[in-house]
Amino acid sequence: MTEDEVLHEFRASEALLEGHFKLSSGRHSAYYLQCARVLMDPMRASRLAAALAAKMPRDLRSAVAKVVSPAMGGIIIGHEMGRALGKEAIFLERPEGTFELRRGFRLEPGENVLVVEDVVTTGLSSREAMKAVEAAGGHVVGLVSLVDRRAEGVAFDVPYHALLDIAFPTYAEDEVPPELAAIPVTKPGSRK
Numbered sequence: 001m002t003e004d005e006v007l008h009e010f011r012a013s014e015a016l017l018e019g020h021f022k023l024s025s026g027r028h029s030a031y032y033l034q035c036a037r038v039l040m041d042p043m044r045a046s047r048l049a050a051a052l053a054a055k056m057p058r059d060l061r062s063a064v065a066k067v068v069s070p071a072m073g074g075i076i077i078g079h080e081m082g083r084a085l086g087k088e089a090i091f092l093e094r095p096e097g098t099f100e101l102r103r104g105f106r107l108e109p110g111e112n113v114l115v116v117e118d119v120v121t122t123g124l125s126s127r128e129a130m131k132a133v134e135a136a137g138g139h140v141v142g143l144v145s146l147v148d149r150r151a152e153g154v155a156f157d158v159p160y161h162a163l164l165d166i167a168f169p170t171y172a173e174d175e176v177p178p179e180l181a182a183i184p185v186t187k188p189g190s191r192k
């Protein structure tokens with residue numbers, strides 16, 4: 001699937017939003033990729049996951065023993081990646097503010113884990129998820145996401161692959177341009 005075809009899927013599902021958004025990191029943006037909308041159609045979700053799995057190098061694909069994704073945004077794409085890779089998919093939650101495995105989910109000691117996200121912006125959520133996997137005894141072999149909207153300089157110490165690479169500007173609270181500040185802000189994610 002080409003990046004244009006992926007972007008077409010986002011546009012077709014009205015998942016590319018324009019307005020004034022407060023991102024998980026607290027930064028502001030005039031654009032938001034609402035992955036939940038692109039994943040609404042199960043057939044589209046499985047198509048996107050198959051394309052993401054196909055983008056992973058063969059050795060990474062075959063190393064994966066389990067898929068772990070951070071709630072909420074990671075759950076559906078994580079489950080679909082589990083289907084694409086033929087592996088179980090479990091998820092992390094943060095009821096007390098820190099990601100943890102609940103619901104009887106667990107990892108074998110040293111189990112090879114692929115962390116699956118919907119979007120990566122500052123990489124904070126991905127880093128917290130990888131830390132939680134290691135704390136639960138797993139070994140992170142890679143990170144994948146549907147969308148890579150990282151700013152320059154955001155990097156990971158495991159292989160990272162994404163289906164769509166798109167960098168929209170983001171602004172710190174005190175840097176928001178006046179034309180953006182004039183639009184009422186919405187915070188679509190669930191980080192407190």
Ligand SMILES: O=P(O)(O)OC[C@H]1O[C@H](OP(=O)(O)OP(=O)(O)O)[C@H](O)[C@@H]1O
Binds near residue numbers: 024071191
């Ligand atoms: O790279 P980052 O700067 O961390 O931003 C990306 C994260 O933000 C969103 O989650 P959010 O924390 O809004 O919660 P949600 O998954 O429950 O929607 C998204 O699902 C990623 O997890």
Ligand SMILES: O=C(O)c1cc(=O)[nH]c(=O)[nH]1
Binds near residue numbers: 022034
């Ligand atoms: O950084 C985020 O919180 C974020 C950005 C984006 O475009 N989409 C999303 O779901 N989260």
Ligand SMILES: [Mg+2]
Binds near residue numbers: 070071072073074
């Ligand atoms: Mg999230």
